[in-house]
Amino acid sequence: MSTISRVPFGVGDASFQAAGGEAGIEHLVADFYRIMDETKSAACVRRLYPDDLSESHERLAAFLSGWLGGPRRYAEKFGSISIPHFHTRWTVGETERDTWLDCMALAIARQAYAADFAAYLLAQLRIPAERILQAGQQRCPASAPQR
DSSP states (O other), rough: OOOOOOOOOTTTTHHHHHHHHHHHHHHHHHHHHHHHHHHHHHHHHHHOOOOOOOOHHHHHHHHHHTTTTSHHHHHHHHOOOOOHHGGGGOOOOOHHHHHHHHHHHHHTTTTTHHHHHHHHHHHHHHHHHHHHHHHHHHHHHGOOOOO
């Protein structure tokens, strides 16, 4: 009797496949930006983006493809990226981080993902979101919370 074992998310292209490949990622990103446009409370994040979200959509989808273990579309088209450094051009505080993650959580919930992958993906997205916040606080220490 053989046992089929599933490759854990984060290994090889398991996460990319769980996200539905490039088509699934495109759908996730489209829902993410649609939610950002439709949600009043997301205005603090939406203002950081250009009116035309075409390039933002392309960049996020390309990034997620490689980040999830699929084709490295971002590197192919745009070169290498340091996520925290790239985002230091904007002021990203806790409100912006949390709002971005909330929009992504809503977009993830709209996908036909297995519950374990949806939870995994959102948990993984919290890591770069936190690094972006920390990079911004190092750039502008006055915006860091006082202890």
